[in-house]
Amino acid sequence: MRSDGEEVPNSGWAGNFVGTLRGLLDRPLASYYLLLSSVGLLVFIGLVMVFSVTSVDNFATTGSPFTSIVKQALFALVGLLAFWVCQRLPVRTFRAVAIPLLLTAFLLMCFVDLMGWVAARRTPPGAKVQAIHLGPIYVDDLWLHVGAFQLQPAELAKFALVIWGADLLVRKGRTILSWRELLMPLFPVTVTLLLLVGYNDLGSMICMVVLFTGLLWAAGARLPVFAWLGGLFTAGVVALILLPAHKDYRLDRLKVFFDPSIDPKAEGGRYQYLHGLWAVAEGGWFGVGLGQGNLKWGRLPNAHNDFIFAIVAEELGVVGCMVVLLLFGMLTYTGLRIARRVEDPFRRLVAASITIWFVGQAIINIGGVVGLMPITGLPLPFISDGGSALVVALGAAGILTSAARAEPDCARAMHARPPRKWVRLLWAPLPPLPRAREDGDGTDPSTRTAGRPAVSSTLAGSPRGRST
DSSP states (O other): OOTTSOOOOOOHHHHHHHHHHHHHHTSTTHHHHHHHHHHHHHHHHHHHHHHHHHHHHHHHHHSOTTHHHHHHHHHHHHHHHHHHHHHHSOHHHHHHSHHHHHHHHHHHHHHHHHHHHHHHHTSOTTSOOOOOEETTEEEETTEEEETTEEEOHHHHHHHHHHHHHHHHHHHHGGGGGSHHHIIIIIHHHHHHHHHHHHTTOHHHHHHHHHHHHHHHHHHTOOHHHHHHHHHHHHHHHHHHHTOTTTHHHHHHHHHHHHOOOOOTTOOTHHHHHHHHHHHHHHHTTTOSOTTOOSTTTTTSTTTTTTTHHHHHHHHHHHHHHHHHHHHHHHHHHHHHHHHHHOOOHHHHHHHHHHHHHHHHHHHHHHHHHHTSSOOOOOOOTTTSSOHHHHHHHHHHHHHHHHHHHTSHHHHHHHHHSOOOHHHHHHTOOOOOOOOOOOOTTSOOGGGOOTTOOOTTHHHHTOSSOOOO
């Protein structure tokens, strides 16, 4: 800054870089391309790492190193189809299916919990629980099998909670600030669903609490609401940990986190925790090389799933880990940017809650791998092996993409230079144009990017929030 008080523009390479970056981020389709690139690169990294982790074991057991990667690639294709469908659907469709989707999640979770409870009751103490078959239908741990098809209902429950919760909060508008509206029916329904999920899958329940907190934050809930939510969450987690069916398993993971004395010869959670840290330490700055890690050869349990980040650290080193973290950081920035800019209140709440869902689950997973949090068994979004998680995550990313295209500047730019008809038919239709509204000075507020209101302002000003 000069002596006369006038600010001097930044100079040098740093100033040029910042100016270029601001120019790129100010482009109308910046959010759209940032989202596509971050999600696409995370899925690509996930496919590469799943092949690296599973190829040796697949070759030893099936004679082909491509068994798991072919299966994961097929799920990725199904996920891309879900992404395509979700980015094409209008808001009114999601709001119309919110309640049926929630009921489906309830029914599936009730069935999984009931079948698991009956199987556990019929199994002698100390023996392995044997699944009960109802024809081609049976439940194995957290998975529901229908013939050759398998589904993890907890992943669908996350998606259903986002859609139903956003629809309910938009319909209630400013009345959500009162306790009466929160208790009828938002909190009872949500707590019941969380308990159904947490009975067998405590990690998924914690992730759902995180996304539900993000949903309330985006809706503008008051601070006492979060205090009560924190109290209920703590009580629920303690009760689920002390359940007789899961007490030893869950307490063991807590002991691993709080007890600094780790026995290298210990089994169970201690064994997984220690070998995960060994994999992280082995990689150094640049890793031992893609495919060259050795802890994945049966020495690290669940290396292909909830501990895949440890293999990323071992084979790609700190540099590879930073790439993954930067991509999740880009996804977080883009999702919250979309939630801040989009006008439709439903899209705004969904974008905020999906973003917090992704980043919260990634933090919980990576924190468990590096020892900053207890191990929960949650997969790393877009990267871990698992069909249900990948398909649901890509479907949720499709809704985020639809919201990015609905940003006012992006919608105007697409209508000003619309793509060809065959592109709109094969990819996505044009987003709706923003409503033309003027302030007292005659300017259109939707064209301004600076000084935007808080995430919940549109919801507060639209009590009913019905949208197209």
